[in-house]
Amino acid sequence: MPSKTVRGKGAIRYEVVGMLLRAVVTPDQVGTLQLLPLPQLREALGATNARDLVIAVAIDQEHRHVILYRGTLEPLMVPYSWFTEHQTGARPTFTDATIRDYGQTVRLGKYEASVDAILYDWDAEYRQRANAREVMLDTSFGGSIRRLRLSRGIRRDAIPGVTEKAVARIERNEVQRPHRGTLRALAKAFGVAEEALGTY
């Protein structure tokens, strides 16, 4: 914990937050717990969007999860597999996890992930709010399918059980009610629940 550089009342507040978080992580994870630096932590905790910021990170090596603590101290577990290796060669280093940018970036070695992207994928309530904020968002079912497909890096012709043409028609909202089997195949390909397909 980088608290050695913090003095005075700030240090006390910092330690209190650290103690609170240490109380909710397992002994194995305590050593990996990293908080935001104090000035950023103070601002993140007091921000109106505190719930959408991450103030600490810990690593669960046994279950291969990154544990993120939001500004409301709620934990969020994200599997290692979500932090995909980047096409440029950047890959996450889970033993070197820190929080940057006032709680808006998770840094794993030299690899950075946007907290917005994490919450969008792992918190349905955040996703709903984020979509409501967006200007000119295509809120149709087809728009959601297209965003999901592109966010997963999947080509239209690479979804088992659904033809490329069918995917294109669904994305253009030319299909009023896709078959149940098609929905099941899309959900499986994107790794989401069938009922959540239209929420992205």
Place this chain on the structure above:
Amino acid sequence: MPINFWIGTHLAAQGWKVKIRDRERLEPPHVSVMYRTATWRFNLRTAMFMDREPAPARVPVELRNLLSDLLPQFRAAWDRMYPDNPVGETHAE
């Protein structure tokens, strides 16, 4: 590695950052304009801010002008980072 764009010492000293990280929401392609606990997503296809909140008016005019000027650089950087979801791909593909 993330890309941090050079926005000049004045804006950087105030705490502004413009970056593309290794894991972003991919659609639509964008850069993140960051200031302390706030982020504005700037759409690289439309060259417009994507979200109603926080209000784009909070971004200094100097930086808004810079975003327009640097658009080709942003687009090239995005396409290098995310070749499977390039800026040029349109909804009507």
